[in-house]
Amino acid sequence: MARRRRLDQKRGWAFGFAADVVRPTLTVLTRRDWRDGLKIPASGGVVLACNHLSHADPLTLAHFVYDHGRIVRYLAKQEVFDMPVVGTIAASAGQIPVARLSTDASRSYDAAVEAIHDGQAVVFYPEGTITRDPDLWPMRGKTGAARVALTTGCPVVPIGHWGVQELLPPYGKPHLLPRKTIHVKAGDPVDLDDLREGPVTSPVLHEATARIMAAITTIVEDLRGETAPAERYDPRAHGVRQTGNPHEKSHEKKESS
Structure with a gap:
């Protein structure tokens, strides 16, 4: 069985409520193939960079990270925070709203930097x-x-995810039975040391992003x-x-048709 790490930080009421409801539900509905979760630092600010397969993978990824002590x-997306009850829980749990494809998206960057400086x-x-x-x-x-x-100078730990799309296909309906196996694996921190020495220019950002995506893809190749x-x-x-379901026409296209 993969080694795990006990949580050693205060959960807060909102995250505690979510964990006590969601985690047991996922334990019943899924099998878990957790790999190398201890590569996530036990403390300190860290970026966890993961591939995105399903609306369910934020839950299964949180389960993986929680089982390894973080x-x-x-x-x-901002719409989550506008939802009754769910929005209150998300905000109280310290989640960060993003106004996608908007000039307000810079606020999420500032909030993420602050969270990293706070050791999140x-x-x-x-x-x-x-x-x-x-x-x-x-x-x-x-x-x-x-x-x-x-x-921030924090490490970037790449994480690969596979199997959750069988539980909830992209923009589809859930398939709860039979139980699905969720495969999640953490990798070694992405080497960005040489890019930290100078100014954060556009070419530097794109090179760093390419390395991050390459690391994630390598892990997904291994899982698949x-x-x-x-x-x-x-x-x-x-x-x-x-954004949205790519198989549906956008609101703008519908109006013009």
Whole structure:
């Protein structure tokens, strides 16, 4: 059985409530293949960078991280915080709102930096949304995780996720039975040392992001036992919408049709 680490920090009422409800539910509904979770530092600010497969993987990833002694702080879309009850719990649990594709998104960057300085484990999905790759491989990444890591000097631990898409397919309905196995693996910190020596320029951010996505993809290859495409999928190049269900027409397209 994989080694685990006991939680050694205060949960707070909101995270405690969520953990006491969600964790037992996931334990019943899923089997867990947890690998190398002790590569997540036991304390201190850290960016956890993970691939995004399903609306359920924030729950299963939080389960993995919690089982290895840390509480996660997510950058969650603003709409979550606008929901009754759920929004209150998310805010009280220290989650970070993100106004995607908006000038207000810079506020989430400041909040993430503050959380890192406070010694928190902040989860980033560098893809920015559930993968649009037809075979669910990690896509081209955005630079937010790299920017926070280079600004704060904190480590970036890559995490690969596979299997949760069988529990809840992207933009689909849940398949609870039979029980699904959730595979999650943490990797060694991404080597960004040479990029920390100078200013955080656009080329530096893109190089750091490429390294982060390469590390995540290598882990996913290991979990899947397959080789990823040589070129990561770019939604913009394929004309695929960046938010929402890519299989549905956007509100703007509906109005113009």
